Amino acid sequence: MSKLLTTTPRQDGFRMPAEWEPHIGCWMLWPERSDNWRGGAKPAQHAFAAVAAAIVEGEPVTVCVSPGQYVIAREMLDPAVRVVEMTNNDSWIRDCGPTFVVNKAGLVRGVDWKFNAWGGLLGGLYFPWDQDDLVGEKVIEMEGDDRYGPNFILEGGSIDVDGECSLLVTEQCLLNANRNPTKTREQIEQELRDYLGVEAVLWLKAGVYLDETDGHIDNFCRFIAPGEVVLTWTDDRRDPQYDISAEAYERLQTMRDARGRPLTVHKLHQPNPALITAEEAAGVDRVPGTLPREPGDRLAASYVNFYIANDRLIMPAFNDSHDEAAQAVLSDLFPLRDIITVPGREILLGGGNIHCITQQEPLGARGAKTVVAA
């Protein structure tokens, strides 16, 4: 049974764990809308299936699928993946899904934020988003966890925590007038403290160049351990990304986290600028109200958009000259995990990458799902 709570995680002693803390599993949604994904979403579906297959070798994966796609997804997905029915507007469970929090006893609860498709009627990417907004509640309900329901618009990709009371966000997203326009910066910080159980809110200015999420932190800069972050980077001063990353680098140098630590910043060189091809654009249905995909548009490609699974890290590869170096950097930063690369181009074409399409559920004190031998 899932109970709607009127308290806050902070009041109840709950916090959002870091992504590298143990998971009971990973949640995904199945892509299908032909006005965002080219070729009737078939290339994206294969890409999502590859991500699910890579993760499920290390932890259980549940893929949520709309009714009409259920049997198709069941056929295309690895048999080890669990498939459940869940209506949605698109497939970004990092952003429309729940944020799980835990307490010291290992009890797990879900935070069910409000979702408005990255901007609602002021620059949101599609309309409507009512089914996406139910995804958080439905996942929490399926797990039987108690639920917090803040009256606050937030996407999971716009926050990144170290599990020790520090949180990274961008002003471009969190202070955007299309999210929570009636709240001041201080009020927004308080919401984050209340519902994520953090103390220090560390503000960067903006995210990756042309990121249609309004600069989500998870494509740009993320904790890889307490006191250490990885930042997407370019050495090309003519690239618009240079100034954004350089400015963030400067800010990060001056910051102290919730424990008073300075931050070590690891640079992760971005892929070469990736543009939508004419063929790719032609494969996407044009629909009024949905962000169009134009030939030549630059994609917000970044290696920072990885998923940290229990025993491995799933990183997007772009068939790019920087792929190998990125894998090497992440291998150094995550010595306990295998770094698995999965082709990320088809996910990128839809507006995000591997981290955006995944949502970890912490293990807490539940113990692993039990399997009884025959």
Next chain:
Amino acid sequence: MSKLLTTTPRQDGFRMPAEWEPHIGCWMLWPERSDNWRGGAKPAQHAFAAVAAAIVEGEPVTVCVSPGQYVIAREMLDPAVRVVEMTNNDSWIRDCGPTFVVNKAGLVRGVDWKFNAWGGLLGGLYFPWDQDDLVGEKVIEMEGDDRYGPNFILEGGSIDVDGECSLLVTEQCLLNANRNPTKTREQIEQELRDYLGVEAVLWLKAGVYLDETDGHIDNFCRFIAPGEVVLTWTDDRRDPQYDISAEAYERLQTMRDARGRPLTVHKLHQPNPALITAEEAAGVDRVPGTLPREPGDRLAASYVNFYIANDRLIMPAFNDSHDEAAQAVLSDLFPLRDIITVPGREILLGGGNIHCITQQEPLGARGAKTVVAA
């Protein structure tokens, strides 16, 4: 992960437990189709919600709901009930859902029968039934159990087991040409032995008068313990039900179960004949291809259509002069359980009753769902 098996439960040492063996929970579906349920299914939804509320006091209940009804069902159902999304054609999970089987080690698996809406194109009750046919698979998948997928049409309401290798069925249903017409009686018996892990198949001739399921056993005669059955009955010799019940009573006297025991037969007097009122019939949308509900049609009312939960038994009441006696009989037959009555008229109007809208999942060796204290 849920694996499709090509063996049979019998080969693998699995059997269907009796309904009185411990459950991990109960599954239901949410009624909504206005061509079967009067008043836009609102009265039925309240009746289903009352059944769920009665069961959930004794064991976990999951109600599966189509996408458009999700938020409505979540509001109407007891907060202790879990709600998950699942597309369906109608709400009879006893018949379209899985049959769970267990082995001696307590491992649980699901049998995913084929479903054709009680007769397919030869007298089936609606068209199509494709989503109902996926319900078994989806429930088993959600539970992560391995799955048997026999090429055999069967509804859960057409079988009743004692958990000790005996099975009750009716010829009217199992031998009906609209179910598995290419199979002989012997082949059908073998399917039942193979997939339910039983030995003795005990055949009654027919079920309740005018039962639109073609005489499902679960509305007519059920085991209440090994060697003991309860049979719907009437003392009115002019009632068409009399000959059916009397004939069954005779057959039951001559039978021996799988252990060689004779059967003790307990009579459960039926409610007074219940006819659809003009007002009730007028509230049902008429749609070609769906069985119409005509004023004056007799309903297949029976107290045998109860659900045996872990610590209680949920029995339909009809505001009828026989209600009290029925409750007293069941109370004698199930001394360890509270006998809870729930109004059954609105469920009956749709063509079944409490047993038809529930499906138990055995506990096996899983242990109860763990709840961690805060």
